[in-house]
Amino acid sequence: MSLPAYAKAVAGGLELRLKVVPGASRSAIAGELGDRLKVKVAAPPEDGKANAAVCAVLTKWLGAPVEVIAGHGNPLKTVLARGLSTLSGDTIRSKPA
16 A cells, blocks of 8 residues: 555654644644645644644554654644555544544
């Protein structure tokens, strides 16, 4: 299965390109937005709270540890999902709230 436009296989896992919306009413994966995955988080964009919330939402969805590797202070982020090499169709379709 080919990867969606927001994902790229790299050494150590999958890089995911995100558009993050902090301060949302609830945390959720909103879906694809161009070549990025849109992730809404309830946490505010201060003191790394939104970044931690993004990692928590994605870790729950993917079942793998996730860390922000670029865009720490920016809504356009790149994260690394360690240990993954692909996304299953079931994973892509199941977006947790």
